[in-house]
Amino acid sequence: MGSFRDQAAIAGVGYTPFSKDSGVSTLTLAADAILAALDDAGLTLDQVDGLATHRVGDSTPPWVVAPALGVPEVSWYLDQFGGGSVSHSVVAQAAMAVAAGVAETVVCYRAINARSEFRMGGTGRAPAPIFDVQYQAPYGYFAPPQQFAMYARAHMNAYGTTHEQLGTIAVTQRANAVKNPRALKRDPITLDDYLASRWIAEPLRLLDCCLETDGACAVVVTSRERARDLRRPPVLVSGAAWGGGDSFFSGAGSGPSGSDFTVTEAARIAPRLYAMAGVGPQDIDVAELYDCFTYSVLVQLEDYGFCAKGEGGAYVESGATAIDGALPVNTHGGFLSEGYVHGINHIAEAVAQLRGDAGDRQVPGAEVALSTAQPGYVLAGTSALILRSDR
Amino acid sequence: MGTAQRPRPEVDRDSAPWWEAVRRHELTVQKCEGCGVLRFPARAVCNKCRSREWAWVPVRGTGTVYSWIVNHQVFMRSMADEVPFAVLAVRLDEGADMLMYGDLAEGDPAALRPGLPVEAVFTDVDEATTLVRWRERD
Numbered sequence: 001m002g003s004f005r006d007q008a009a010i011a012g013v014g015y016t017p018f019s020k021d022s023g024v025s026t027l028t029l030a031a032d033a034i035l036a037a038l039d040d041a042g043l044t045l046d047q048v049d050g051l052a053t054h055r056v057g058d059s060t061p062p063w064v065v066a067p068a069l070g071v072p073e074v075s076w077y078l079d080q081f082g083g084g085s086v087s088h089s090v091v092a093q094a095a096m097a098v099a100a101g102v103a104e105t106v107v108c109y110r111a112i113n114a115r116s117e118f119r120m121g122g123t124g125r126a127p128a129p130i131f132d133v134q135y136q137a138p139y140g141y142f143a144p145p146q147q148f149a150m151y152a153r154a155h156m157n158a159y160g161t162t163h164e165q166l167g168t169i170a171v172t173q174r175a176n177a178v179k180n181p182r183a184l185k186r187d188p189i190t191l192d193d194y195l196a197s198r199w200i201a202e203p204l205r206l207l208d209c210c211l212e213t214d215g216a217c218a219v220v221v222t223s224r225e226r227a228r229d230l231r232r233p234p235v236l237v238s239g240a241a242w243g244g245g246d247s248f249f250s251g252a253g254s255g256p257s258g259s260d261f262t263v264t265e266a267a268r269i270a271p272r273l274y275a276m277a278g279v280g281p282q283d284i285d286v287a288e289l290y291d292c293f294t295y296s297v298l299v300q301l302e303d304y305g306f307c308a309k310g311e312g313g314a315y316v317e318s319g320a321t322a323i324d325g326a327l328p329v330n331t332h333g334g335f336l337s338e339g340y341v342h343g344i345n346h347i348a349e350a351v352a353q354l355r356g357d358a359g360d361r362q363v364p365g366a367e368v369a370l371s372t373a374q375p376g377y378v379l380a381g382t383s384a385l386i387l388r389s390d391r
Numbered sequence: 392m393g394t395a396q397r398p399r400p401e402v403d404r405d406s407a408p409w410w411e412a413v414r415r416h417e418l419t420v421q422k423c424e425g426c427g428v429l430r431f432p433a434r435a436v437c438n439k440c441r442s443r444e445w446a447w448v449p450v451r452g453t454g455t456v457y458s459w460i461v462n463h464q465v466f467m468r469s470m471a472d473e474v475p476f477a478v479l480a481v482r483l484d485e486g487a488d489m490l491m492y493g494d495l496a497e498g499d500p501a502a503l504r505p506g507l508p509v510e511a512v513f514t515d516v517d518e519a520t521t522l523v524r525w526r527e528r529d
Binding site: 134201 | 397400466
């Protein structure tokens with residue numbers, strides 16, 4: 001099988017400020033993030049020939065953004081349906097397009113007003129049009145915190161995972177956010193603060209949940225050769241994998257579907273991901289793991305092979321995922337504390353770590369990073385990238 | 392209780408017969424005519440043998456609790472008077488990989504535990520819609 005390992009690079013990243021109310025359209029957010037990413041790379045819009053995003057009816061597509069910004073000609077674009085689970089496949093597909101020569105420079109972006117306009121599963125917003133919602137919504141079960149609470153409970157039932165272990169994830173990530181000027185939440189929290197926070201859907205509390213955020217983030221994907229001539233050190237797309245199975249359907253595959261909530265699609269794509277990059281879990285210096293909720297971090301530590309199934313709770317309690325631990329996780333504070341741009345700000349943070357410009361939260365000598373999408377619940381697929389510095 | 396305010400199921404072409412059976416207070420699943428496998432939710436093709444032939448067959452409406460939540464947050468204003476409420480994921484006795492969701496129709500959420508035997512309860516919420524809910528089984 002052909003591989004595009006190390007053929008494409010991330011040459012720039014850009015953000016808008018994160019807030020609870022941007023006051024502007026998702027088109028404006030996208031424009032600001034795209035321009036910031038191009039500026040970081042030392043490129044201009046005239047050199048862009050591809051745009052890519054994902055959305056669930058909540059944002060502005062490439063075919064609106066391109067003419068609005070005056071991109072001269074788009075030779076490749078991607079308007080991917082989906083939420084967090086597809087976030088990393090957008091960048092992966094851009095890298096593939098670059099490797100195939102279809103496009104030379106693609107800007108991937110995600111722009112959302114996830115607090116002020118379209119709250120995920122929130123009051124007043126209809127659930128995404130997924131067939132299986134009909135069997136759940138009439139019982140008041142449709143919001144992501146509820147779904148992840150259901151999966152977390154199954155993990156507790158099967159492996160004795162504790163509230164304190166979930167809380168350790170929230171506390172550890174907040175400690176990282178304290179060092180991140182971009183983060184929305186920068187006050188340290190303790191395990192007691194966590195345990196005192198109110199129930200959202202048992203077994204998940206408020207501090208298990210990510211921050212509904214207005215904001216945008218963009219990354220520039222181009223060829224390795226071109227990236228080497230640009231302003232910033234290239235970060236190579238070394239491994240990429242995406243895919244999955246079906247949702248809560250009887251007899252579907254081996255993933256989280258139907259039968260076992262404690263194993264995610266991450267377990268299915270991890271072997272392909274590592275094989276493409278030619279590395280294993282032991283080679284990962286820093287991991288940005290999709291943290292819509294604390295539990296999704298815990299289960300991915302297992303499914304990406306950092307500890308055995310059922311031992312995710314003990315692993316986080318050991319301190320391994322702290323910034324000075326064996327596997328620093330969500331070094332920016334993650335969606336729990338930096339902000340929630342639906343996946344792409346994990347990729348941008350991995351890039352910062354691999355370029356060595358993550359400031360007070362820099363993991364010394366980080367050369368290989370794992371960045372992951374929502375691990376396959378809800379839409380039953382996931383995606384992930386292994387990035388490495390080009391030194 | 393505010394069940395009349397619940398969101399209504401958005402029935403699709405494959406699932407319509409299932410909801411019609413629920414309206415008659417019958418719990419059914421599909422049985423593949425090709426390989427005999429039972430399946431749920433409704434689909435027009437078997438994911439084992441790809442047969443397009445199936446029959447709707449009754450199940451007993453009994454199962455065991457796999458996982459559950461106790462919801463406190465008001466995500467939908469129309470259900471504000473129902474919080475806190477418990478939602479269960481139930482494994483059917485006819486096949487552990489057939490999961491059905493539903494709220495706890497009666498009983499204390501604190502008594503929920505993995506493997507708890509439960510049975511289906513049918514609640515007519517209006518003249519068109521019936522929902523499947525669950526309660527502990529003796």
